[in-house]
Structures are given as structure tokens and as C-alpha cells.
Amino acid sequence: MSLYFWLLLGSIVVPLFLSFDKRLRFYRQWKYVLPSIVLVAVIYILVDVYFTRHGYWGFNDQYLSGIRIFDLPIEECLFFIVVPYASIFLHESILEYFPQVKLGKQANNILSRSLIAGSFLLVVFNTGKSYTLYIFIKLALVLVLARLLHSKSIRSFFLTFLVILIPFLIVNGVLTGSFIHDEVVWYNNAENLEVRIFTIPVEDFAYAFSMILLNLVLIERLKKLY
Numbered sequence: 001m002s003l004y005f006w007l008l009l010g011s012i013v014v015p016l017f018l019s020f021d022k023r024l025r026f027y028r029q030w031k032y033v034l035p036s037i038v039l040v041a042v043i044y045i046l047v048d049v050y051f052t053r054h055g056y057w058g059f060n061d062q063y064l065s066g067i068r069i070f071d072l073p074i075e076e077c078l079f080f081i082v083v084p085y086a087s088i089f090l091h092e093s094i095l096e097y098f099p100q101v102k103l104g105k106q107a108n109n110i111l112s113r114s115l116i117a118g119s120f121l122l123v124v125f126n127t128g129k130s131y132t133l134y135i136f137i138k139l140a141l142v143l144v145l146a147r148l149l150h151s152k153s154i155r156s157f158f159l160t161f162l163v164i165l166i167p168f169l170i171v172n173g174v175l176t177g178s179f180i181h182d183e184v185v186w187y188n189n190a191e192n193l194e195v196r197i198f199t200i201p202v203e204d205f206a207y208a209f210s211m212i213l214l215n216l217v218l219i220e221r222l223k224k225l226y
Contacts, residue, residue: 003063004075004184007171012082015089024096026089029219031226033088036218041080044211047134048072048080056131056191063184080211086167087212088219091153091160102156111158112147116140119206122193131191135203135210142210146217153216161209168208172200 001009019026026033049070051057059073067074094101103111119140126132146154176199177183187201195202 002065002075003180004073004175005065005078007174008075008078008082011086011167011171015086018093019089024093026092029092032219032222033085033215036215036222037081037084037088039218040084040211040215041077044080045070045072045077048076051131051134054130055188057185057187060182060184060186062182063180083171083208084212084215087164087208088215090164090167091157091212091216094160094163095156101159103158105155108155108158112143112154116143119143126193129191129193131187131201131203132193135206139206139210142214142217146213149217149221151217151220153220154213157213157216161212164208164212165205168205169198169200172204172208173198176200176204 015026018024019030049072052059052071059076064073064075069077102108119136122136123133123140126136143154174180175184176187176196178199183199192201192203197205
């Protein structure tokens with residue numbers, strides 16, 4: 001198996017196993033979680049295909065299985081299923097044991113508005129950088145959507161995301177070249193801010209935040225429909 005696949009397997013095996021824990025019983029939420037993950041994955045994969053074809057980023061074949069779907073490595077497609085599932089599971093697990101973990105309303109409003117304003121400024125001053133533009137437009141839109149829908153998840157997600165960052169730093173770190181000889185995923189630095197935390201482009205943090213938050217907002221809506 002490829003290195004990328006091993007990373008995905010390592011990311012999903014524990015959350016999947018613990019989904020059947022007697023206290024968590026996360027499998028009971030699959031009817032909300034899985035449709036949300038699939039819908040968001042389709043959106044992100046379509047953009048991923050476009051960016052890959054235009055050379056904004058690409059993949060190192062020595063760390064891949066060689067199987068491709070729509071010009072993307074199959075591992076990259078699975079990324080949009082595995083990482084959201086593991087992240088949502090971790091978010092829900094934290095809240096199960098620590099339901100009080102959430103920001104106050106005022107702090108939530110200040111932080112949300114600050115991120116929206118900051119994203120707007122980054123977009124205005126980086127119109128020539130496609131990855132930066134895409135990420136921060138998306139982050140702003142997801143935050144606005146969460147506010148318009150009066151999402152309750154966002155108040156706790158601001159804090160649970162700090163825990164989610166721990167496995168994120170490991171997995172994304174390896175993908176971007178930490179601990180290995182070369183990168184699994186390479187980036188065209190002409191299309192981003194060229195600011196990295198370890199080996200991870202700073203945009204990837206906003207990428208992960210918006211992707212997971214969008215899933216949480218959709219899950220909330222699905223729960224209200226059923």
C-alpha cells in the first residue's frame with residue numbers, strides 16, 4: 001500500500017472502531033454524517049480536480065498507488081471521506097465527555113466576524129494567488145452560512161478544532177514533506193502566500209477548518225429535517 005493510503009488508514013481505524021463504543025454510539029449519527037460528508041466531498045473533489053489540472057498543486061507518484069479517478073489519486077478522493085469522518089468523530093467525542101466546551105456568544109461573534117473580515121482582506125490583497133483566493137473566500141462563506149443558520153456547532157468547534165489540529169499536523173505534515181524525503185502533495189508557491197507552519201501551507205489550516213465546519217453545519221440541518 002502507498003504511504004498516502006497508510007496515512008488514511010491510520011486516521012480512520014480508531015474513529016471507526018470507537019464509533020460503536022457503548023457510550024459514544026457514533027454509528028447512530030451516520031444517517032446525518034455520511035450524506036453530509038459525501039455532499040461536501042463532491043464539492044471539494046471537483047475543485048481539487050480543477051486545481052490539479054491547472055498546476056496549482058500536484059502529487060508525487062512514488063507515494064501513491066497509481067490508481068486515479070478524474071485525474072486525482074484515489075487516495076486524494078478518499079481523503080475527503082476519511083479526514084472529515086475522523087474530525088467529526090473527534091469533535092462529537094469531545095462534546096460527549098465535555099459538553100460545556102464552547103465559546104460564549106460574545107466571544108463567538110467577535111471571533112467569527114474577525115475571521116470573516118480577515119479573510120476579506122486576504123482576498124482583496126491577494127487576487128493573483130488562486131489557492132489563497134479560493135481558501136479565504138470559502139472560509140468567509142462558510143462562516144457567514146454558519147451565522148445565517150444560527151449554527152450551534154461553531155461555538156464548540158472553535159475549541160474542538162484546537163484538538164483536531166493535533167492529528168492534522170501529523171497527517172498533513174507528512175503529506176507536505178515532514179518526516180519524509182520528499183512531498184506527497186506539492187504546491188505551486190506562486191498561487192499561495194508562501195507562509196508555512198512546519199511544512200504545511202497556512203492556507204491548509206483554513207481549508208481544514210472550513211471543510212469540517214461546513215460538514216457540522218449540514219449535519220445540524222439534516223438533524224432538523226429528520
